[in-house]
Amino acid sequence: MPSTQQQIDHGVVVDAGYETVFDLVADVGRWPQFHLSAVHAEVLHSNEKGDLIQHWALDGDSTVRTWRTVRRSDRAGRRITFSYMDADPPDTEVRGEWVFTELAPDRTRVELRHTIEGPARADLGPLLDGIGLDGKEHLDTLRDTAERRAELDDLVVSFTDPLFIAGSVEDAYEYLYRADLWPERIPHVVGLDLTEDVPNVQFFDMDTKSPDGTTHSVRSVRICLPPNLIVYKQISLPAVLDAHTGHWRFTETREGVVAESRHSSTIKPSAVSQLGGGTVDGARRYLRRLLSGHSMTNLRLTKTFAEERAGLRPGTDR
Template sequence: MPTLNHDTVQHTVPVTAPAPLVFDLLADLGSWPHFHGPSVHAEPIGVDGHGQRFRHWWVIDDHTVRTWEASWQFAREQLRIGYEFAPHQPGAAGVRGSWTVHPSSDTTAQVRWEQTVVGEGSHDAAGAEREMRELLDAVRSAAEHDEERRDLVVDFEDPLFVAGPVEAAYEYLYEADKWPERIPHVSRLVLEEKVPNIQFFDMDTHTPDGSPHTTRSVRICLPNHRILYKQIHLPKLLDGHTGHWSFTPTREGFILGARHTAVIKPSALSILGPDTTVLDARRYLRRVLSANSMSNLRLAKAYAEERQDG
């Protein structure tokens, strides 16, 4: 990555994909967790004089999440995305940058990232360069394998109406350390929460067909709104798995939703049998993930409605 001076860095990568597709992947901050390992969630938090504000959560290692805020400007006609870190971000005040997608042909493009540090304050320029290089590589891979990637992604949400308080259902799902006592398919769970509302846990589960799984996940808990998760140590069949529990109030109660976005690992299809196809794996995942989710939804519903009756 060429460094222009001590305040500005720049990096350009070629992508064998149409420029609008590359731009859309970069601009859809909510989709980054599906193809970029460190990304866990981007939450819209309003608008300011610099653009749309988002709070971001990125995994740094198996025990650490970095939270940061930035304002974003999306100019699709120019295929340009600008950003500026929030002034109160430690070590990042005065950091702004951009991504610009330049079409090389109808099916190829160049993506240029540039970031500038203005004003005083410390900033980990080497770390930023490394992270942006990793992000650009992830975007390039996602764009160049877009059709195959879409075929491998199983994305769905199961909803269930609950006639009880949101707070009770949220409590039930937030208290993951109690799941082995509450949820039949969870046999072990070790939880750590060093920072409030950011959880890591190791969990042993079994699917309805009896298959055991051990995973490690990170969760971002937004009280009484959503609990978002990303598996960072995955089952053998998957290349990725993210999702959330959502709590949507209605006049009569609320809708409790369980969302999954799972990415099939093509090289692991034989786990399900020697002649397993991608479609077979999609059907299997849709069935087993939904079965476990619906079980959890019903248990959370019963817990909340018992509190309502009481």
């Protein structure tokens, strides 16, 4: 069958060292914190052919698209190659590479190249347009993140809070999956409107009340991977944050389950003066105290729910 081949190239010069830039591209798990449309990515398995990665990304503010790539990292050769699986339209192959050229100790040229090959009669226009836009946005994110790395080390607050639950992983997962019931179950949640048009992909608008009595409204997307992981990203944010991502992770043990809350929040530089006395350290402490307080409340309520389901009364061990 006759085929056609197209190539899309993008490039950018980044004022950062090669290792810094390479690491940012290689660590797909960090992209949701810095890249606007990225929601989640995880390595499904690795072998001699490379890493099989599942990606989830926003398409607008109410849809998520997902796809898989096979990726190989060659640090010595200063390139990362990838190929898409199950590209759309059918019978279309999409492959590409990131190429890194060290111009100076703190200056790197990055090229992102895509090659698209498909049937001659296929309409590749929408695919080419999407790849072109995504490529430019990815390089813009990469440059901004790499060049602000020192500032972001101060502004990004990341931490986890774990709690042991003497119950089943299914019950613990269910409590936090059913976000539509949070206004009835969780004191600081005063309103929540949830949609789940695609199974296990949730969008919701939530109103929460802070200890000072103020109410905040946020819109979030969640990728639910039962029964072990719920990943979220806020897509409309409080005025003091540039990003907020995290997860609920559930790890089974012989005794029960460890439920973990993770937050990664990027403080807006202009908001530092409004938080914790006006210093970066004060802002970090304030934000961690607030977020940890909310997540630990949620985990303790989850613990009570799952342990009661298991037949345990609060304050007992049998």
